[in-house]
Amino acid sequence: MEKTREKHLEQINQCLDRIELDLIRKSDSEDLEFKWEELVAKLEQIHDEVSEIKDGMEGVMDRFELAYELFQMTSKLEEIHDEMRELKDEVADVKSQVDDLGNADWP
Secondary structure, eight states, rough: OOHHHHHHHHHHHHHHHHHHHHHHHHHHHHHHHHHHHHHHHHHHHHHHHHHHHHHHHOOOOHHHHHHHHHHHHHHHHHHHHHHHHHHHHHHHHHHHHHHHHSSSSOO
């Protein structure tokens, strides 16, 4: 289970790296920068929660408490994944608009 969690976190980090590069290229979009900051804040929150769960697992945890904590973490990861997908689409839209402006026939 921990390997799966690490794999998901690695995939999220790779997606964030790609999004960050796109945002750097299109840094004039305040809306995208704001969404990026929100994602970073949520990932930091999840990191803190994962650390807390890991610490809790070192002690004696009730099996149901552990299942509930893992369910919450999974839900948050899915929420971030959906937000990253939306942000990726918005970055693609901005890129397309910039490309369209670059290809426009100017009088």
